[in-house]
Amino acid sequence: MNIKLSPLLFIIAxxxxxxxxxxxxxxxxxIHLEPIQNWLNTRTDTFALIFGNNSGPFGRPVSIFTxxxxxxxxxxxxxxxxxxxLLLHLLTGICLAxxxxxxxxxxxxLIENAGLAGVSAAALWLILPQHVSTVFYIIQRMTILASxxxxxxxxxxxxxxxxxxxxxxxxxxFLAGTVVLAILSILSKExxxxxxxxxxxIECIYFxxxxxxxxxxxxxxxFRLGVIYPCILAIGYLSFNPDVVMRGYIDRxxxxxxxxxxxxxxxxxxxASTFIPMVRSAGLFNDDFPIARNISSHETMIxxxxxxxxxxxxxxxxxxxxxxxxxxxxxIGHLLESSIFSLEIYFSHRNYLPSMGxxxxxxxxxxxxxxxxxxxxISLKRxxxxxxxxxxxxxxxxxxxxxxxxxNTGTLLTHALRHHPDSSxxxxxxxxxxxxxxxxxxALQQVDIAAQTAPQNEKRTMVLWRILxxxxxxxxxxxxxxxxxxxxxxxxxxxxxxxxxxYIGAAAEANACPGLDRKELGVIAGQWAVSTIQPPDSQxxxxxxxxxxxxxxxxxxxLGAFKQADWAFTDSAHNFNAGILAYQLANSLDDxxxxxxxxxxxxFSKPKYTKLQQAQLDALxxx
Numbered sequence: 001m002n003i004k005l006s007p008l009l010f011i012i013a014x015x016x017x018x019x020x021x022x023x024x025x026x027x028x029x030x031i032h033l034e035p036i037q038n039w040l041n042t043r044t045d046t047f048a049l050i051f052g053n054n055s056g057p058f059g060r061p062v063s064i065f066t067x068x069x070x071x072x073x074x075x076x077x078x079x080x081x082x083x084x085x086l087l088l089h090l091l092t093g094i095c096l097a098x099x100x101x102x103x104x105x106x107x108x109x110l111i112e113n114a115g116l117a118g119v120s121a122a123a124l125w126l127i128l129p130q131h132v133s134t135v136f137y138i139i140q141r142m143t144i145l146a147s148x149x150x151x152x153x154x155x156x157x158x159x160x161x162x163x164x165x166x167x168x169x170x171x172x173x174f175l176a177g178t179v180v181l182a183i184l185s186i187l188s189k190e191x192x193x194x195x196x197x198x199x200x201x202i203e204c205i206y207f208x209x210x211x212x213x214x215x216x217x218x219x220x221x222x223f224r225l226g227v228i229y230p231c232i233l234a235i236g237y238l239s240f241n242p243d244v245v246m247r248g249y250i251d252r253x254x255x256x257x258x259x260x261x262x263x264x265x266x267x268x269x270x271x272a273s274t275f276i277p278m279v280r281s282a283g284l285f286n287d288d289f290p291i292a293r294n295i296s297s298h299e300t301m302i303x304x305x306x307x308x309x310x311x312x313x314x315x316x317x318x319x320x321x322x323x324x325x326x327x328x329x330x331x332i333g334h335l336l337e338s339s340i341f342s343l344e345i346y347f348s349h350r351n352y353l354p355s356m357g358x359x360x361x362x363x364x365x366x367x368x369x370x371x372x373x374x375x376x377x378i379s380l381k382r383x384x385x386x387x388x389x390x391x392x393x394x395x396x397x398x399x400x401x402x403x404x405x406x407x408n409t410g411t412l413l414t415h416a417l418r419h420h421p422d423s424s425x426x427x428x429x430x431x432x433x434x435x436x437x438x439x440x441x442x443a444l445q446q447v448d449i450a451a452q453t454a455p456q457n458e459k460r461t462m463v464l465w466r467i468l469x470x471x472x473x474x475x476x477x478x479x480x481x482x483x484x485x486x487x488x489x490x491x492x493x494x495x496x497x498x499x500x501x502x503y504i505g506a507a508a509e510a511n512a513c514p515g516l517d518r519k520e521l522g523v524i525a526g527q528w529a530v531s532t533i534q535p536p537d538s539q540x541x542x543x544x545x546x547x548x549x550x551x552x553x554x555x556x557x558x559l560g561a562f563k564q565a566d567w568a569f570t571d572s573a574h575n576f577n578a579g580i581l582a583y584q585l586a587n588s589l590d591d592x593x594x595x596x597x598x599x600x601x602x603x604f605s606k607p608k609y610t611k612l613q614q615a616q617l618d619a620l621x622x623x
Contacts, residue, residue, distance in 0.1 A: 006116070006119040009120065009123035009126075009392065010093060010094065010123055010126060012127075012392075012396060013093070013123060013126045013396065013399075014086065014090050014126075016127065016397075017086055017089075017127075017132065017135065017136075017399060017400075018086070019403040019404045019407045020132060020402075020403035020404075020406040020407055021082040021083050021136070022079055022082075022407050023078075023136055023406045023407050023409075024078065024408065024409045025078060026137050026138070026284055027137070027284060028139060029138045032055060032139045033067065033081075035049055035053075036049075036064075036068065036070075036071050036076075037076055038612070039071070040071045040076060042611070042612070044611045044612075045611035045612075046068070048610065049068065050065050050068060055142075056189065056190050057190060058186060058187055058190060060188060060189055060190075062149075062184055062187040062188040063141055063142040063145050063146075063189065066084070066088075066141060066145065067141070070084055078138070081138050081141075082135075082136050082138060085135050085136065085140075085141050085144060086135055086136075088144045088145065088148060089126070089131065089134075089135045089144055090126070092126075092147055092148040092151060093123065093125060095148060095152055096125060097118055097119045097121075099118075099151055099155040099158065100117070100118035100360065101114050101115055101117075101118030101119065102118075102155060102158045102162075103118075103158065103322060103325065103360070104117050104118050104322065106207075106321070107321045107322045107367070108321075108371070109319075109320070109321075109322070109364065109367040109368045109371040110322060110363065110364070110367045117363055120388060121359050121363045122359075123392065124359055124388075124391070124392060124395070125355065125356055125359045127392065127395045127396055127399050128274060128395060128399070129277040129281075129282075129395060129398040129401075129402050130273050130274055130277075130281045130348055130351060130355065131352060131355075131399075132282075132402040132403055132405075133282070133284060133349065133402075134348065134349035134352045136403070136406045137284065137349065140349045142188055142189040143189055143191070143349045143350075143352050143353075144352065145185075146185045146186075146188040146189035146190075146192045146353075147185075147353040147356075148185075148188075149181050149184040149185035149188060149192065149195075150182075150185045150191075150192060150194070150195050150198065151353075152181045153177075153178050153181035153182045153198075153199070154195070154202060156174050156177040156181055157174075157175070157199045157202060157203075158202060158206070159174045160172070160174035160175040160178060161202075161203070161207050164218075164219070165207070175222070179226075181195075182195040190336070191333075191353070193336070194332055194333065194335060196223070196226040196227045196230075197227060197332045197335070198329060198332060199223075200227050201325060201328045201329065201332065202325065203215075203223070204317075205317055205321050205324055205325045205328070206321060245340050245341060245342070247535075248342030250533070250534045250535060251342075251492065251493075251494070251534060251538055251539075251540055252342050253291075253455055253492075254291050254345070256342070258291055258292060258293060259340075259342070259345065260339070260340065261293075261294065261299060262289070262290075262345055263334075263338045263339070263345075264295075264302050264303060264306075265289075265290075265298065265302060266289065266346050267302075267306070267334055267338050268302045268305075268306075269281075269346070270334070270348070270351040270354065271330070271358065273348070273351070274351065274355045274358045275358070275362075277395075277398040277402075280348075280419075281348040281351075282402055282415065282419075283405070283415050283416050283420070284412070284416075284425075285420040285423040285426040285429075286345075286346040286420070287344065287345070287346075287423050287425045288422045288423040289345045291345070306331075309327060310331065313328060313361075319368060319372070320364050320365060320368040321364065322360050322361065322363060322364025322367070322368075323360075323361045323365040323368060324361075324364070325357070325360060325361075325364070326356075326357040326358060326359070326360030326361025326362070327358075327361050328357065329354065329356060329360065330354045330355075330357035330358050331354075331357075332354075332357075333353050333354030334350070334351075338350065370384075413426070413429065413430065421449075422453045424453075424458065424496065427446050427447075428450075430442075431443055431446040431447060431465055431469075434446060435469060435473075438472060438474075440469055440475055443465075443472070443473070444466060446465075447462055447465045447466050450462060450465075456491065457492050458494060458497070459488050460485055460488040460491075461496040461497045461500055463481060463484045463485050463488065464497065464500035464504060465500055466481055467481050467482070467504055467513070467516065468500055468504050468507070470513070470514075470515075470516075471504060471507040471508075471512050471513040471516070472507065472512070474512065474514065475514070476514050476515040477513060477514065477515040482516070482517060482520060482521060482524075485521070485524055486524065491532075492532060492533065492534055493528055493529070493532050493534060493538075493540040493541060493544050494540065495540065497528075497544075498539075498543050498544055498547075501525055501543075501544060501547040502543060502546075502547050504516075504521070504551070505546075505548075505550035505551050505554075508521075508551055508554045509550055509553075511554075517555070518551045518554045518555030519555030519556065519557050519560075520555075521551050521555075522547075522548045522549070522551030522555055522560065522561070522564070523548075523552070523560070525545075525547055525548035525551060526545065526548040526552075526564050528544055529542075529544040529545045529548065529564075536571040537571050537572070537573065542567070542568045542572040542575070542578070543572075545564045545565070545567045545568035546564070546565065546568040546572075546577070546578050546581070548561075548564040549561045549562070549563075549565035549568065549578075549581060549582075550581070552564060553581075553585060558585055558589055561585050562582060562585035562589060562591070565578055565581045565582035565585055566582045566586075566594070566598070568582075569581075569582045569601070573605075574601050574602065574604075576602070576605075576609050576613045576617075579598055579601065579602045579605075580602070580616075580617075580620070582594075582598045583598040583599055583602065586598060602617055603617070
């Protein structure tokens with residue numbers, strides 16, 4: 001294959017993904033893009049929008065800034081945002097080609113064809129079917145950007161090291177560029193904190209000092225300050241403050257130990273689905289991934305295989321540099337999202353950057369074997385270009401098929417029904433679709449199906465869904481539905497429970513729930529918030545207090561509603577909506593003392609509210 005034709009590979013890969021740009025928003029796209037839409041309407045508080053985002057510990061301002069640019073140039077068009085994601089994916093592939101070429105030039109097995117190998121490897125990564133769900137899940141632009149800057153940081157590091165190694169100019173400038181790019185990666189998504197580890201891996205494998213020589217002092221101290229000392233501090237901090245990690249599991253249906261055991265199978269799935277277009281990675285409804293309650297023979301076999309793979313990478317690092325580096329990148333890339341932190345179990349976008357390592361490893365292993373056994377592989381070398389083209393075209397067809405799947409909601413839901421029938425997220429989606437079209441029978445059918453596989457802590461969610469179905473269809477609510485809630489054992493308040501209760505509270509305020517005893521449901525919800533094992537400041541606990549307040553208020557119990565609203569306001573660290581409701585209820589009770597206390601706290605917390613909320617607060621104070 002001629003390297004001059006390599007740009008054609010990138011063009012073909014991009015064209016195969018184009019059908020998905022007409023697809024809909026997915027899952028938390030709505031939540032994260034709503035502030036962008038609001039800003040587009042008001043054009044105020046831009047700084048707070050970009051730097052005050054709470055989607056991660058660092059706010060991800062770089063990612064939010066790109067969404068703002070999208071809104072400025074193309075408005076709220078969904079297709080434009082998806083097209084932007086696709087172009088960023090293409091740019092990541094181009095930058096990856098530049099990095100691979102640099103690395104292959106330092107690999108004795110690939111140095112002769114470094115240019116062609118590097119470009120073809122990046123093109124192959126670009127068209128991997130697994131990436132369709134990352135590129136066209138709009139909010140995962142955060143993952144794409146973090147990976148793009150990570151690749152650029154690694155490329156900048158390689159250039160810096162080569163210049164320092166050859167005593168050429170501007171080596172320190174590229175080293176500084178590596179730091180800047182690493183920071184941009186972190187500010188795109190927190191997975192960027194792994195960039196120093198990628199650079200350390202590259203240093204250890206591709207820049208081994210010659211016998212009798214030492215690494216430059218600036219490199220040694222750079223890794224001490226950028227990797228070793230921060231890791232020691234992080235481990236020490238988490239050791240003395242385990243609640244930082246453990247607190248996140250309070251709202252989860254699994255423990256940290258269960259998550260770690262489950263991630264053994266999850267990482268194996270990521271590994272396999274990188275090269276094999278597996279069904280699970282095609283869609284988004286992966287919340288049905290089975291939780292491992294103990295280490296089975298299956299997980300044991302995967303652990304042994306993984307350990308053997310890592311061991312092989314370490315042993316072969318001298319003769320198979322790119323293979324060892326690729327395996328290292330894959331496992332380093334999963335250190336955060338597949339470890340102790342209380343994230344959801346499975347999302348294929350978490351393998352976006354780690355899969356680069358597997359492509360690198362595959363090229364390094366094949367090239368190493370061909371180089372080591374030249375006589376036995378003469379015929380294989382001749383068919384390698386044809387084999388690559390064949391594999392590339394297979395991936396193109398698979399990615400085109402997935403892009404078509406992602407082009408509309410109907411095909412995604414049909415696929416999920418076939419392959420993920422036990423997904424509670426899928427049932428929730430189908431339930432909401434039935435609600436919005438006021439199809440009571442269809443909504444209740446989805447509840448019945450979901451109830452068959454729902455875990456114990458979601459049983460009350462199923463009852464709330466049934467009540468909600470009656471509310472939206474304006475049908476009388478059977479009394480036995482509310483009675484059923486009293487018989488459900490107390491458990492953690494889950495995301496689904498809190499969301500359903502919030503919907504019912506809003507519907508009750510609009511008098512859309514005929515026959516519902518709002519006061520009784522409000523009392524029940526308040527008891528859930530008090531009896532749960534979750535801490536009071538858990539968002540699902542204080543939001544349950546808030547829903548209880550709305551139900552009690554619409555049911556005529558203003559005093560009980562005020563107590564619940566004030567509870568929510570305090571435990572939420574002065575949430576605006578909870579505070580406004582508490583203030584209004586206190587005034588309704590002519591309790592001016594408590595009303596003034598709530599208003600004082602609202603005013604004190606005013607700087608953290610949005611501009612619109614601040615304006616509403618000022619208007620309320622001036623009444």
